[in-house]
Amino acid sequence: MKLDTKAIRYLTAEDWRVLSAVEMGSKNHELVPTSLVTQIAGLRSGSGVHKSISNLAKVGLIAKMKNAKYDGYRLTYGGLDYLALNTHRKSSSIYSVGNQIGVGKESDIYVVASSSGDQRVLKIHRLGRISFRTVKANRDYLRNRNSGSWMYMSRLAAMKEYAFMKVLRDNGFPVPEPIAQSRHTVVMSLVDAFPLRQISSIPDPAGLYAELLALIVQLASFGLIHGDFNEFNILVEEIATPATKSTLSSPSGAPAQTDNTLVQPSTDSTDSSPPPAVTLVPTIIDFPQMISIDHTDAIFYFDRDVNCIKRFFSRRFHFTSDEPGPFFSDAIKHVRKRLDVEVEASGFSRKMAKELDAYMKEVGVDGDAVEGAGEEENSEGEGDSEENSGDEAKETSLSDFNTHFENKSMPSTITRQGLPL
Ligand code: ADP
Ligand code: MG
Numbered sequence: 001m002k003l004d005t006k007a008i009r010y011l012t013a014e015d016w017r018v019l020s021a022v023e024m025g026s027k028n029h030e031l032v033p034t035s036l037v038t039q040i041a042g043l044r045s046g047s048g049v050h051k052s053i054s055n056l057a058k059v060g061l062i063a064k065m066k067n068a069k070y071d072g073y074r075l076t077y078g079g080l081d082y083l084a085l086n087t088h089r090k091s092s093s094i095y096s097v098g099n100q101i102g103v104g105k106e107s108d109i110y111v112v113a114s115s116s117g118d119q120r121v122l123k124i125h126r127l128g129r130i131s132f133r134t135v136k137a138n139r140d141y142l143r144n145r146n147s148g149s150w151m152y153m154s155r156l157a158a159m160k161e162y163a164f165m166k167v168l169r170d171n172g173f174p175v176p177e178p179i180a181q182s183r184h185t186v187v188m189s190l191v192d193a194f195p196l197r198q199i200s201s202i203p204d205p206a207g208l209y210a211e212l213l214a215l216i217v218q219l220a221s222f223g224l225i226h227g228d229f230n231e232f233n234i235l236v237e238e239i240a241t242p243a244t245k246s247t248l249s250s251p252s253g254a255p256a257q258t259d260n261t262l263v264q265p266s267t268d269s270t271d272s273s274p275p276p277a278v279t280l281v282p283t284i285i286d287f288p289q290m291i292s293i294d295h296t297d298a299i300f301y302f303d304r305d306v307n308c309i310k311r312f313f314s315r316r317f318h319f320t321s322d323e324p325g326p327f328f329s330d331a332i333k334h335v336r337k338r339l340d341v342e343v344e345a346s347g348f349s350r351k352m353a354k355e356l357d358a359y360m361k362e363v364g365v366d367g368d369a370v371e372g373a374g375e376e377e378n379s380e381g382e383g384d385s386e387e388n389s390g391d392e393a394k395e396t397s398l399s400d401f402n403t404h405f406e407n408k409s410m411p412s413t414i415t416r417q418g419l420p421l
Pocket of ligand 2: 104232233286
């Protein structure tokens with residue numbers, strides 16, 4: 001199916017070349033000199049280049065810096081978004097961009113569609129949107145990168161997320177299907193399900209609880225710790241036979257669509273009422289903070305993941321298990337495969353992992369777990385940490401871009417408006 005080229009028709013081929021040139025120049029220059037832009041773009045200096053520069057600056061894709069010592073431009077988040085979207089558009093990963101379904105501290109989530117109408121999720125990593133204000137610029141991993149670090153770190157986060165999602169998916173773990181990655185963005189399959197956070201009751205908490213803890217253990221036996229295994233990052237799909245009515249106390253049930261099979265769900269309801277043929281199928285998302293079982297703080301993160309589930313099930317479903325553990329030392333007794341090692345081989349190198357790790361430590365990006373958990377007691381059902389964070393430093397928003405895409409119909413079930421976040 002033909003891509004709607006009208007979508008980006010106001011950017012000429014020259015504009016794209018100039019935008020790419022600013023991106024390339026940013027690798028070594030905080031502010032890319034105009035002469036370098038011209039040179040990289042391979043265009044003759046003259047009114048054409050200047051016209052493109054002015055076009056791009058007008059729509060906020062590139063920007064001048066105040067008090068600069070020379071004439072030059074930097075790429076904005078908007079500019080990087082456009083470049084990534086253009087790549088996804090060219091590779092047919094994205095045809096249209098729909099609703100925004102999530103705003104995290106460090107990411108924006110959109111429902112997008114392929115040209116054949118398949119709904120997908122576009123996750124745009126935005127490291128540095130808030131946090132870079134607190135980063136000390138003289139750290140090793142930031143040296144010579146300066147303001148470009150947001151771009152680099154966001155790209156690392158996207159690469160890491162894609163790499164981990166891929167090995168997990170390939171090994172049968174219930175995660176979205178990774179479709180594409182470009183720059184700071186990842187395209188993945190849409191999981192038509194609600195975050196556990198939004199579910200107020202389930203028929204058999206024990207079953208889902210056991211399954212989630214088993215997943216944590218399985219991950220460890222594959223060399224990995226999620227590191228942010230909480231109610232925001234577990235999407236729960238209810239798979240029911242047509243005759244069965246919904247058993248989740250949440251907005252309407254989601255249609256079946258998953259083929260995740262690593263852990264056979266043991267959650268068939270054993271309610272007192274006639275046994276409903278309903279299975280709760282969790283899908284795990286959000287991987288930029290995943291760590292190897294070799295990490296020096298592995299036990300801490302493993303225990304924290306376990307305790308997140310314990311605490312949530314106790315508070316939300318009033319379910320507490322009598323069984324202690326699981327324990328990290330047991331979980332790694334029978335390591336079946338080293339996906340942490342596989343990821344390194346896939347292009348997300350150890351050096352990159354270290355750089356991202358250092359950044360996350362520095363700015364305190366430590367997942368949703370800590371903040372979300374603390375507030376739960378007082379604000380049950382009300383918005384809290386994750387999706388409510390400020391969005392101050394945002395530059396050109398994707399909504400400008402959306403209006404240029406043909407907006408295909410988006411799923412009504414996944415629009416979170418009016419639902420507690
Ligand atoms: P963050 O790093 O900002 O926490 P997440 O990857 O956890 O980003 O996504 C934020 C929210 O977006 C999730 O809680 C979930 O509601 C939604 N979401 C993310 N990925 C998907 C997906 N593949 N399918 C459906 N919803 C998703
Ligand atoms: Mg999350």
